[in-house]
Amino acid sequence: MKKIGYTIAFLIFNASFFANAQSGVKPNYSFSNLPVVAKTSFKTDTFSIVKYGAKSDGLTLNTKAINDAINACAKKGGGVVVVPKGLWLSGPIELKSNVNLHLQKNAILQFTKDFDQYPLVAGNWEGLPQMRNQSPISATKQQNIAITGYGIIDGGGDAWRMVKKDKLTESQWKKLIASGGLTSEDKKTWYPSEKTFKGASLKNPGEITTDKTADFYASIKDFLRPNLLVLTSCKKILLEGVTFQNSPAWNLHPLMCEDLTVRNVYVKNPWYAQNGDGIDIESCKNVLIEGSTFDVGDDGICIKSGRDAAGRKRGMPTENVIIRNSTVYHAHGGFVIGSEMSGGAKNIFVSDCSFIGTDIGLRFKTTRGRGGVVEKIFVKNINMKDIVGEAVLFDMYYAAVDPVPLTGEKRDAPKIQLVPVTEETPVFRDFHISNMVCDGASKAIFIRGLPELSISNITIDNFSVKATEGIDIQEAKNVSLSQINLVVDKANPLINIQNGNNINFSTINYNTAQLLFRISGDRNSAIKTSGLDAAKATNKTEFLAGATEKSLEINK
Numbered sequence: 367m368k369k370i371g372y373t374i375a376f377l378i379f380n381a382s383f384f385a386n387a388q389s390g391v392k393p394n395y396s397f398s399n400l401p402v403v404a405k406t407s408f409k410t411d412t413f414s415i416v417k418y419g420a421k422s423d424g425l426t427l428n429t430k431a432i433n434d435a436i437n438a439c440a441k442k443g444g445g446v447v448v449v450p451k452g453l454w455l456s457g458p459i460e461l462k463s464n465v466n467l468h469l470q471k472n473a474i475l476q477f478t479k480d481f482d483q484y485p486l487v488a489g490n491w492e493g494l495p496q497m498r499n500q501s502p503i504s505a506t507k508q509q510n511i512a513i514t515g516y517g518i519i520d521g522g523g524d525a526w527r528m529v530k531k532d533k534l535t536e537s538q539w540k541k542l543i544a545s546g547g548l549t550s551e552d553k554k555t556w557y558p559s560e561k562t563f564k565g566a567s568l569k570n571p572g573e574i575t576t577d578k579t580a581d582f583y584a585s586i587k588d589f590l591r592p593n594l595l596v597l598t599s600c601k602k603i604l605l606e607g608v609t610f611q612n613s614p615a616w617n618l619h620p621l622m623c624e625d626l627t628v629r630n631v632y633v634k635n636p637w638y639a640q641n642g643d644g645i646d647i648e649s650c651k652n653v654l655i656e657g658s659t660f661d662v663g664d665d666g667i668c669i670k671s672g673r674d675a676a677g678r679k680r681g682m683p684t685e686n687v688i689i690r691n692s693t694v695y696h697a698h699g700g701f702v703i704g705s706e707m708s709g710g711a712k713n714i715f716v717s718d719c720s721f722i723g724t725d726i727g728l729r730f731k732t733t734r735g736r737g738g739v740v741e742k743i744f745v746k747n748i749n750m751k752d753i754v755g756e757a758v759l760f761d762m763y764y765a766a767v768d769p770v771p772l773t774g775e776k777r778d779a780p781k782i783q784l785v786p787v788t789e790e791t792p793v794f795r796d797f798h799i800s801n802m803v804c805d806g807a808s809k810a811i812f813i814r815g816l817p818e819l820s821i822s823n824i825t826i827d828n829f830s831v832k833a834t835e836g837i838d839i840q841e842a843k844n845v846s847l848s849q850i851n852l853v854v855d856k857a858n859p860l861i862n863i864q865n866g867n868n869i870n871f872s873t874i875n876y877n878t879a880q881l882l883f884r885i886s887g888d889r890n891s892a893i894k895t896s897g898l899d900a901a902k903a904t905n906k907t908e909f910l911a912g913a914t915e916k917s918l919e920i921n922k
Contacts, residue, residue: 403625411446449468454476459503497574502522503519504598510602592614617645637663643662650687673708698769699729702726712740718746726753752806814841817865822844823844837850857879869894885918893918
């Protein structure tokens, strides 16, 4: 009878699940009920690029041989295209359905620095339709594809990128200048060619518009740097084991893809590599990143979904993403959402990751004009060390600059003004962060929303942090911070709040504070604490710019 009962229960469960699926009921994802990512599967038939004429002498351009091997494999129903050990020079490669491009140990797939090998193609850059040089590796509308193995894929990016003087040593800068190219008038930026220099002087020159001719794009061709790997509208993808490095722009860029697995890859760029992101997951659905390492020149692991009106029109959020057991070294941010997030992002699960030496640990950025909703973001079990800027940052005033100012660089705080809420107003809400440790940061937590639409529903629980400064919350509501251990160098104030509503602090431990709370603005309310030892602070409160004492309750 017990077996019959189990069988009936099982059938009822499955009938209910099937009915919900058919009726469009969306699952309520959580760390105990994560999204499922479909896996790839390949035939065992192998196709060596050597049999198609490839030579590993570092001189022969193997573009045709490698593409011929991929096409032959695809025509026969798929299998494994093998890149043996050796150094293989190539131009752009296009992946095809049911093909696994496999790099054996000690295989280096080196993409040529001859720009003429990369034709201009219609693509996408930072969320907008753009003319770009064809990517070294690409695929469009393909299914069941993979890049696996143990080798290295090098994009030859140093030939493409402009470089800022402040990011190099004096000897490195002199060597770069001596290699050719030209510098800006202020001698602070190096450009590899006249075409790069011209493109950099124009506003959004690669954007595809009716007034631009083929001759115009050709005149700035070198500026239109390709991403190393671009996969567009593909399904069932596996990137495993391989090192992706030295990209002209972004390293890995899956765009509008489904069922992507990135496992045990190493993604690296020089720290001075402008736009040298690790991976930018844009408008993708069902993604797993695990066991991977990123050490790059811009954001490490980044979520995007299009920019401004173009992103809103596309209307494809990045959703159902799992990121776990991965490490980010140098990067502008360890885990990042934005700023091109106009299509939205939701159901993102980040756990058991380490950020070491990144500019910012958790970085959530946007700005007016983007629109889009970012919500249902879950982060837990994060270790951080030597974070240059903020350990945790929410900022709705992103200004397209490096997160940490260079030496001598001055930046003014954004002008605060109230504007109407429209479809261009971005939304950050429903973030849940827990179990973090940070050994070293300039600021523990920074939350800055817009006066017309606050950041809302943020919970941070169990966070131990050593930092120069404490907590700064501006234009936010429904924020809960609990079990926060702060060891700070400067605490004047320990906690700054500007126009915060329903802000709750529970069990906040700290070493010292000259001033405990600074409250400013005439739109503060329901700021409450419990379990806070206010006696350790030299001064408890300061109220400025219309703030009143009734907005704050300490241990009441």
